[in-house]
Amino acid sequence: MFLTHFVISFIVSSFTIAVIMLIKKVFQRQLSAKWHYYLWFLLLIGLTLPFISSYLFNFVKYFHLLDVNQSNRISTSTIANGNQRFENNNWMQDFTVSVNRPNLDFPSNILAVIWIAGIIVMTVLTIYAWLKLKKIKSTTTCLKNKEILLLFDQCRQSLNISGRLIVGESPLVKSPMTFGLFKTYVVLPAHFDEWLSMKDIKYILLHELNHHKHNDIAANYLTVIYQILYWLNPLVWMAFREMRLDREIACDMAVLNSLDGPSYIEYGNTIIKFAARASETKNFTLANQLNGSKEQIKRRIKRIASFTKDTKLLKLKSVAIFMFVGLLVVSQVPFISAFADENNRYDFKSNRTVNEDLSHYFAGYDGSFVLYDMKANQYHIYNENQSKLRVSPDSTYKIYSALFGLESDAITSENSTMNWNGIHYPYESWNRDQNLSTAMKNSVTWYFQDLDKRTRLDRLQAYFNQIGYGNRNLSEGITQYWLESSLKISPIEQVQLLKAFYTNQFGFKAKNIQTIKDAIKLEEKNGSLLSGKTGTGMVNNKNINGWFIGYVETKDNTYFFATNIQKEDNANGSIAAQITLSILRDKGIY
DSSP: OHHHHHHHHHHHHHHHHHHHHHHHHHTGGGSOHHHHHHHHHHHHHHHHHHIIIIIHHHHHHHHHHHHHHHHHOOOSSOSSTTOOOOOOOGGGSOOOOEEOOOOOHHHHHHHHHHHHHHHHHHHHHHHHHHHHHHHHHHHOEEOOOHHHHHHHHHHHHHTTOOSOEEEEEETTOSSOEEEOSSSEEEEEETTGGGTSOHHHHHHHHHHHHHHHHTTHHHHHHHHHHHHHHTTTOHHHHHHHHHHHHHHHHHHHHHHHHHSSSSOHHHHHHHHHHHHHHOTTOOOOTTSEESOOOHHHHHHHHHHHHTOOOOOHHHHHHHHHHHHHHHHHHHTTHHHHHHHHHTTOBOOOOOSSEEEOOOGGGSTTOEEEEEEEETTTTEEEEESHHHHTBOBOOGGGGHHHHHHHHHHTTSSOSSOOOBOOOSOOOSSGGGSSOBOHHHHHHTTOHHHHHHHHHHHOHHHHHHHHHHHTOTTOOOTTOTTTTTSSSSOOBOHHHHHHHHHHHHTTTTOOOHHHHHHHHHHTEEEEETTEEEEEEEEEEEETTEEEEEEEEEEEEOSSOEEEEEEEEEOSSOBOHHHHHHHHHHHHHHTTOO
């Protein structure tokens, strides 16, 4: 959802800016002017992180799912080869309760529209700024004063700058500026040589050439791009304003470092001359300008007045502080990944996997099917991408809720009865006392909520951690975490856990394992036994998530399966069960 990505970007950008501003203030005297400026490049990294960690991943996922979903869009009148849907058996009946969740699609869409509109406006303004530079370029005439051209070449040589640079003057500029990505222009105000001394001109040329030497023009374009993308965050505007000022100060210090003797007074006076002459200088977004606002000029003059050459110790401190802040910025990557994807994908790798096209069974649904053949030690998967996607387990979690309740002695195999709480539920079978068998059969939500309370949240968390159940997130509370909430699991993990449960890989009491196996038995046919549990996720009275997980025991093999379907409405456990039975029947398994 756009809203999630926006929040991530806003938090990461704001946090990065806050860290940089704090470090700059605390370690102001331990950072050289150059490294004060370089710190802002860490902001560019911070602004990039949400895109490479979230947007790129989701775009790839989106296009992959789009391709899969297009292949799934077939007529909803049949399931497979004209097979009819099964009659609703008792165990297929959907027992679920609706949970209310705020619908954030509308505000998210509105925010997206505002953001895109802002980007369009900012892009238009940037194009307008580029056109103004183009006009300046067209009015720029090359310098003819041989003495100034010689001085320009001497300044270039002193800074070891090669390549083609165009130096000229234009009536459209009031302050010296440098611009141009592929061909660099150094443009001075018209008739500047009439009121500036040769020493003033030298300082100006050194300043502008230092911008070119340190690739400040490219950096300027980068900041413009990020300012367009992050235009909604006022902190980004403030940060880039500070970055531009730090760039000018770093350039001032670079000029002073390149000069012999104490020239800072004369250099400062040159800056003041332009400030006095061009007090209302226009800001050209895509160019580096010598002049600036009164406040900026004041801060620059203060730094120039206190100029001292950088010591080795100061340089070492600056590098150490830069690396420290860099680590802080990069340390946000786990947060971004967790926030963006909420640990919602399972990293599954197996050499013994057969990918199958079963799309004709999933009529009108986004879904996946996972089958594990125990004898062949092989997975059969439809829609592997979605089979790794973690979603709410809904009532399928009750298999493990019951097991954990038995393991913690909250109930026993012999005594699992709980008294009805007197609340009238929409299903008559819920409105009576329940034991584990009836509660599992009728998927009685209140029974398992009370059972979880008896087991206690800390024990549940320990058990979920022990078996590695999905994302193991119970943060939404003991009665809600499994109801389209914080706990999520993928179809592949469902199958792997069923196999681990069936073979008791986690070392639970054998009696408790058998009790759960008995509770989830569904039906027997032709010598094969079907066991499992359905689950339905209902949000705002719409069935959006359907599960059927379980296993089939035949005479010589056991097959574990998980089917998950999703849709804006009418995706429930009974339909997931019907799809599953169709697939198992056509495979000759059940």
